[in-house]
Amino acid sequence: MKLEGIKVLDLSAFLPGPHMTMMMADHGADVIMVEPANGVGEPARAIGQKTADGTTVWFRNIGRGKRSVALNLKDPADHALFMELAATADVVVEAFRPGVVKRLGVDYDAVRRINPGIVYCSISAFGQTGSYAQRPAHDMTVQALAGLVDLNRGLTDGKPASPNMPVADMAASLMALSAVLMALLRRGQTGRGDYIDLSMFDAAIAWTPNVTGPVFAEDRHPSVKEMRSFGGSAMYHIYETADGGFIVLGGSEVKFAENLLTALGWPELLGYARKPPGPEQAPLRDFFKGIFGTKSLAEWQEFLRNVDCCWAPVRSLKDAFDDPFVAERGMVLTDTEGHRHIGVPIRFQDEPGVPRFGLPVFGEKSARWREGS
Template sequence: MKLEGVKVLDLSLFLPGPMLTLMMADHGADVIKVEPWEEGDPARHIGYRKNGHTVWFRNANRGKRSLRLNLKAEADKARFMTLAAEADVVVEAFRPGVADRLGVGYDAIAAINPGVVYVSISAFGQTGPNRDRPAHDLAVEALAGVVALNEGQDGKPAMPHMPVADALASLTALSGVLMALLRRRDTGKGDFLDVAMFDSLIAWTPNVTGRIFATGEPHVVKDERSFGGNAMYNLYETADDQWVSLGGAEPKFARALLSGLGREDLVIYATYPPGPQQEPLRAFLREAFKQKTRAEWEIWFEGRDVCFAPVKNLKEAFEDPHLVARGMLAHDAEGSEIVGTPLLFRDEPGRPDPTVPPVNDDTIGWR
């Protein structure tokens, strides 16, 4: 596997850091998860449980080993530093400054292991006015302007459906770690990587910053191309109170759809700028989609060159044969669901390990 032989020491909790090291573990890295002495990772206790573990903890930490340490105790810190001296990667997600105060920051570890790649994941980064501001995903999305873009039909911001700041920080950190490991082959030296959830989220706004950068004005959300202003990139209610989506705004998709509905005269509206000028087409589609159930529309769209999809709930999504065929859902020996790896190499595929690490305070060394 691609990361076989890579040693990862993971101090992080909750989601961004654990998902980073999970992806590394799936591809051969030896990950030792260092958990707080008292109760371990809080994700062990949050949400629904199945077969003795929370679903969250199982699917963010399977395939790792766990070591319970109290880093304020000298003996435990010494055990940590012994492992850190041989680690290729160290991950932490404390508030800025905490790792240094505990004596396990980058400078302390690099002094005994110059080749270490050390990544700190935090809400707002190790520098800047918001450095010490407490936040989880929602607050980061709010300050980044993303919650305001998630405007509902009532014109009010809605709760984000996914922790995108967590997710993007995790993927940013993975990219940076792999870059640093690649560079280390030539220099023998590691590096310190400062990853902010806020920065990671802002970096993914090129497709939605047009109005503010071009005009200096904030978005009118309901009129914007990606947020409901485009008739062919929108959500529509069906006769059975379900929803469907149109997800391709190119004129060829509009022609394919509207010719099938007998309204080719409306294609012109799909070529207009998003917003009020497209309202006649949006109004027609709102009325048209109310004439059939979601299932009936799925049948109607079969074979048509239109970006169409039913709006499924997450349970329906995990029952999709395509998801299973891609290896994104498996089961362990007890029948617990295991979410797969999205990194699908042809020659060295990942091997997701369903084993959930127990909270362990015995001596653990590198394999």
């Protein structure tokens, strides 16, 4: 696998760091979770629904294929053990508030003194510098400050709603993976490691190219319900069916509007699809609202099956994972004990990732490493 021979020490918790290092483990990296010796360890071990064996689904999908050592980094012996592990590591990942690793004596400067080739990635809410650096935050507060919660306004009540996905967490996970791999690639050429200051806020801000137009071009607040991506486009919108189901039209290209309107017998409305998103497309949105309300979701799925346009029924997460297509793509996997796992999304033709479903028992390797074996 691509990352065989790469050793990772993961001090992070919850989602961004652990998800990133799990992806590395799926592709062969030796990932050692450095969990706090507090009797609990990784918080996700205890958060959310558990399967019959007592394991949380969250932990199963961030902890697989890793090893665990429980350390109290304030204890001199445990600190020495961490530094011993760091001396032979390729990557260190941490997600404390800025300044904590330095106080603990496990910061980048401390590690690179004994291992100049280390790639050290600090994931934090707002980065290591700047006026927000010490603010405590998780995903939703980061999204709020990054302007993303404001984009999640209801089209009828105009009020912001809780985000349905941890965008800041997952954007940080993917950006951190990219950064670590770039640093490892460069290290292969220079022999030198590097330090990565990865901010969830920065990662969230970086995911906004398609919605930043009003801000950069016109120096104004976005009017969410008029934007193409959030309901302003008739062909990029959610419509309710007669039985309370929902159909999404998800492609605003004029060719798709022409195909759909022709199939519906209303090609004369095509001109509205050529207008800018917002009030000028209101007649077409109203038409779709009316027409989709005349039949059930099943009837519309049958009608749209052979229409070349972007559409989909709104379905639950369970429905999505139960779709045979998810299994076809290997995005739901079942281990020998019958537990389901989220699959590996990075698909190589050569040396594909092979997830190892074993989960580390909290601190399972601590005694062995302390004994030097």
